[in-house]
Amino acid sequence: MKSSGSNTEAPGRGPRVLVVGGGIAGLGAAQRLCGHPAFPHVRVLEATARAGGRIRSERSFGGVVEIGAHWIHGPSQGNPVFQLAAKHGLLGHQELSEENQQIETGGHVGLPSESYASSGGRVSLELVAEMGSLFYSLLDQSREFLHVAEAPVPSVGEYLKNEIHQRVAGWPEAEEAKKLKLAILNNFFNVECCVSGTHSMDLVALGPFGEYTVLPGLDCTVPGGYQGVTNCLVASLPQDVMVFNKPVKTIHWNGSFPEAGETFPVLVECEDGGCFPAHHVVVTVPLGFLKERLDTFFEPPLPLEKAEVVRKMGFGTNNKIYLEFEEPFWEPGCQHIQLVWEDTSPLEDVAPAPQDTWVKKLVGFWVLPAFGYVHSPFLRGSLRRERVLGGAGSSATVSLRIQQCVDSPGGAWGFNGGDPKGAPKRRW
Numbered sequence: 001m002k003s004s005g006s007n008t009e010a011p012g013r014g015p016r017v018l019v020v021g022g023g024i025a026g027l028g029a030a031q032r033l034c035g036h037p038a039f040p041h042v043r044v045l046e047a048t049a050r051a052g053g054r055i056r057s058e059r060s061f062g063g064v065v066e067i068g069a070h071w072i073h074g075p076s077q078g079n080p081v082f083q084l085a086a087k088h089g090l091l092g093h094q095e096l097s098e099e100n101q102q103i104e105t106g107g108h109v110g111l112p113s114e115s116y117a118s119s120g121g122r123v124s125l126e127l128v129a130e131m132g133s134l135f136y137s138l139l140d141q142s143r144e145f146l147h148v149a150e151a152p153v154p155s156v157g158e159y160l161k162n163e164i165h166q167r168v169a170g171w172p173e174a175e176e177a178k179k180l181k182l183a184i185l186n187n188f189f190n191v192e193c194c195v196s197g198t199h200s201m202d203l204v205a206l207g208p209f210g211e212y213t214v215l216p217g218l219d220c221t222v223p224g225g226y227q228g229v230t231n232c233l234v235a236s237l238p239q240d241v242m243v244f245n246k247p248v249k250t251i252h253w254n255g256s257f258p259e260a261g262e263t264f265p266v267l268v269e270c271e272d273g274g275c276f277p278a279h280h281v282v283v284t285v286p287l288g289f290l291k292e293r294l295d296t297f298f299e300p301p302l303p304l305e306k307a308e309v310v311r312k313m314g315f316g317t318n319n320k321i322y323l324e325f326e327e328p329f330w331e332p333g334c335q336h337i338q339l340v341w342e343d344t345s346p347l348e349d350v351a352p353a354p355q356d357t358w359v360k361k362l363v364g365f366w367v368l369p370a371f372g373y374v375h376s377p378f379l380r381g382s383l384r385r386e387r388v389l390g391g392a393g394s395s396a397t398v399s400l401r402i403q404q405c406v407d408s409p410g411g412a413w414g415f416n417g418g419d420p421k422g423a424p425k426r427r428w
Helices: 024-034 080-087 098-102 125-145 156-168 175-196 207-211 227-235 287-297 304-312 384-390 395-406
Strands: 016-020 041-045 057-060 063-066 114-117 248-252 257-259 262-264 266-270 275-278 280-283 318-321 336-340 362-367 374-380 425-427
Touching (some): 016 266, 016 275, 024 227, 024 280, 080 227, 114 175, 156 175, 175 336, 175 362, 248 287, 262 275, 287 304
Parallel strands (some): 016 280
Antiparallel strands (some): 057 063, 257 262, 266 275, 362 374
């Protein structure tokens, strides 16, 4: 943000620039600015005691686990995050290989190594692959309405369900087999909700869905922790750039604020009473924070059209729970276990029982290969609707609910999960 009036920058000294927010966007902006001789006075105001935002790695289970962001999607030369990780030696040989960078995934999550039905027993991986092919072909079609005058339906979810409904009519199988196919498709819907960060694909607009650029490369993790990427960004900045524990209260802009013989068009007021004058301010705070503080965060208020964008733009929540087992119950080399809830269908909007609300949003388990005995189940759903998870209380309570899904031969899922040793919950 800057003044709409005349330039008040002191000749020869360069402008003062403040970056509000020390997540990867704020750190990236600060690095670019600090690398340019025209911007010698840059500060990053971070509300917490650490940089990185939702990129956060912790030591647990005898290794590194990701509390927030997990994968580098599309790790190839067109991806600046991949370039940064590669530059600082954060990736292994396989992730850096040309072969890995050239794999075309279409932005789709890979098919599971194993699939289990909620009544017990395995689901045919051939059937899963068939339904995956159908779902992802329809998802690719939904990206083709970017430049049309008017999309046929408002949302991606509605488009997908209409197309699936037409195909179900031509399926020759018996009713039970059709139900299983739909349950598998429902799992793919839930996985895509995680990818798109939404409670429902019905909330994702069809018209602009094709704006997302899908890069080549097989999604990868950072062996030493994703936080290594943001740590490298912080290390590249001059020592006095980062200012921690400085939550911003209000950005006063388009004004005239004197200090030490200079006049500045912007004044950033912090919660502790501190004030920082600036010529320019780059705001990189989360959308949810903007929604919550929109009426008080900017003075004067943002122009109406910008405020409306903040109010109307949506975002979702991903939750994951790390489960540690005494020993693996899955096959060697398994990377992803799919959970198929047989009483679900993308064509039916039936609310599960309250005690099953969050459990039935489990899309599957991802094995952490570095540990061998740790699973990370992912859940999708809005934070507001996931309060049953937050209210579950202790890790023991969460473990019990997960155990009901994975425990004992002939149990809910037909494989022996044993008793999870721990289940820390994570949200981002």
